[in-house]
Amino acid sequence: MKLYGKYFMIHFKSTMEYKTSFLLSCIGQFLVSFNVFLGVYFMFQRFSKVEGFTYNEVLLCFGITLMEFSLAESFARGFDMFPNIVNKGEFDRIMVRPRNEILQVLGSRIEFSRIGRILQAVVMFVYGFTVSDVHWNVQKIAAVLFMLIGGTVVFGGIFLIYASICFFTLEGLEFMNIFTDGAREYGKYPVCIYGKRILQLSTFVIPYALIQYYPLLYLLDRGKSYYILLPLIACLFIIPCLLLWKLGVRHYKSCGS
Amino acid sequence: MITMQHVRKTYKVSKRDAGFSSAFKALFHKEYEYIHALDDVSFTICDGEMVGYIGPNGAGKSSTIKILSGILTPEEGTCLINGLIPWKNRIEHVKNIGVVFGQRSQLWWDVPVMDSFELLKEIYKISTPSYNHNLEQLTDMLNLSELLKTPVRQLSLGQRMRCEIAASLLHDPKILFLDEPTIGLDAVSKLAVRDFILKLNKEKNTTVILTTHDMQDIEALTNRIILIGKGSILLDGTIDDIRKDYDSTEEALAAFYRSHNI
Numbered sequence: 381m382k383l384y385g386k387y388f389m390i391h392f393k394s395t396m397e398y399k400t401s402f403l404l405s406c407i408g409q410f411l412v413s414f415n416v417f418l419g420v421y422f423m424f425q426r427f428s429k430v431e432g433f434t435y436n437e438v439l440l441c442f443g444i445t446l447m448e449f450s451l452a453e454s455f456a457r458g459f460d461m462f463p464n465i466v467n468k469g470e471f472d473r474i475m476v477r478p479r480n481e482i483l484q485v486l487g488s489r490i491e492f493s494r495i496g497r498i499l500q501a502v503v504m505f506v507y508g509f510t511v512s513d514v515h516w517n518v519q520k521i522a523a524v525l526f527m528l529i530g531g532t533v534v535f536g537g538i539f540l541i542y543a544s545i546c547f548f549t550l551e552g553l554e555f556m557n558i559f560t561d562g563a564r565e566y567g568k569y570p571v572c573i574y575g576k577r578i579l580q581l582s583t584f585v586i587p588y589a590l591i592q593y594y595p596l597l598y599l600l601d602r603g604k605s606y607y608i609l610l611p612l613i614a615c616l617f618i619i620p621c622l623l624l625w626k627l628g629v630r631h632y633k634s635c636g637s
Numbered sequence: 638m639i640t641m642q643h644v645r646k647t648y649k650v651s652k653r654d655a656g657f658s659s660a661f662k663a664l665f666h667k668e669y670e671y672i673h674a675l676d677d678v679s680f681t682i683c684d685g686e687m688v689g690y691i692g693p694n695g696a697g698k699s700s701t702i703k704i705l706s707g708i709l710t711p712e713e714g715t716c717l718i719n720g721l722i723p724w725k726n727r728i729e730h731v732k733n734i735g736v737v738f739g740q741r742s743q744l745w746w747d748v749p750v751m752d753s754f755e756l757l758k759e760i761y762k763i764s765t766p767s768y769n770h771n772l773e774q775l776t777d778m779l780n781l782s783e784l785l786k787t788p789v790r791q792l793s794l795g796q797r798m799r800c801e802i803a804a805s806l807l808h809d810p811k812i813l814f815l816d817e818p819t820i821g822l823d824a825v826s827k828l829a830v831r832d833f834i835l836k837l838n839k840e841k842n843t844t845v846i847l848t849t850h851d852m853q854d855i856e857a858l859t860n861r862i863i864l865i866g867k868g869s870i871l872l873d874g875t876i877d878d879i880r881k882d883y884d885s886t887e888e889a890l891a892a893f894y895r896s897h898n899i
Contacts, residue, residue, distance in 0.1 A: 382759065383759050383760060386755070386756050386759045387756070390745055390748055390752055390753075390756055393747070393748045393752060394745065394746075394747040394748055397747045397748070397788070398747075468741075469738070469741050470741075472703065472708050472738070472741075473738075473741070473743050475706075475707060475708045475727065475731075476706050476707065476708065476731050476734070476736045477731060477760050477761070478728045478729075478731045478732045478760070478761060478762075479728070479760055484760075630710070632708075632709075633648070633709070
């Protein structure tokens, strides 16, 4: 943990070397997500409800998903950029240092400009929060916290799978973006609107629904009380991801000098 | 003590002709060729020895270094370094080695050198007194005092290389791998790096394994050379073994490569 703190500081210092660039990317990140927000807004100008969810509720949902994704992206950026790390031979360096590889990859990239997107997510969330008629209490705040934790872990896990595949292909696979950026985009709306099959898939295979749909129902007083714990169960998703990673490291071939 | 016995490493390389149609064909059917990067390589290096590991490009030098430093796993053969198998006891093993890849930096580009060193202190869990002691010694020997506060991106190549070497030695490793440490350096920096390596070997008895294409490096630093070509060891001896009656070592080496058709 202390080592991660050190990594964090060194990235912070690096980012501060280029303040203007940092500021501009933050604004860019903010605006891009704002676009999506507008998209949802115009949709609801035409339809007042989607599968029983109102505009404010969808905003709440989108706000949380976007926050989860952006958090994962800020911290697990090293896995998202992993093809680069392998191709530039940085992974060789990681292998000759006496620390866990995952910690080092996590520490090799920390993206501060994602703060723009997180900010946008917070704005959306707070707006959805104030206008929706959710009655807040301690359990619900805990549910939101669990969603953030579970969501960050699940998205982190998907980044980890993406990185592990690079060991075998030495190349990034674009199709994996369906599960990362794609999930973020689909995450605008509660998963159930995409039909039963998708809901099943995202409950049992890649647990998106556990970090988004079910706890959302709980927040809106439509779900059972155990739904509050589902995001934590979703964290188990990281285990197969870690196993795949271990397999990948053993398969690592390096590349020319 | 480093022992390597009958080590074999093969790479699978995909092959195709140039051009669009063959690129398209390769989408469906790829042809592979197996390249023996290392073919039955064995040698022993004692503690405190300084060895030049030479050979033409693509002979297997880097593969050997990567196996010795625990990055790659060979298909066959054994390798023991101070009682540890590098690829099996990776974390234990790499605590005792330092690696300098001449063509790749291990320092953080945008921040002063000192910050990178502080991070390495944390990575290697170096205690503060021994860190301070080593840093002071290295600063002195490599003349770094002016450089430590400069961001890495503003250093010249020679200055950066001195910092790279210092970074690999902060944790006091017993073995130092140098992969082309003098590549691209000017005469002054080259001499500084060579002097330092000699001093390090003498004072701390660090085992040094050096790969280079610069024969002057070899002449200045080592008695023993291991020469590898096409994945097998062709010569394990002294520089005089290839020198014979040629005027320069460079020419002698070129003649040696030609005579072995590598």
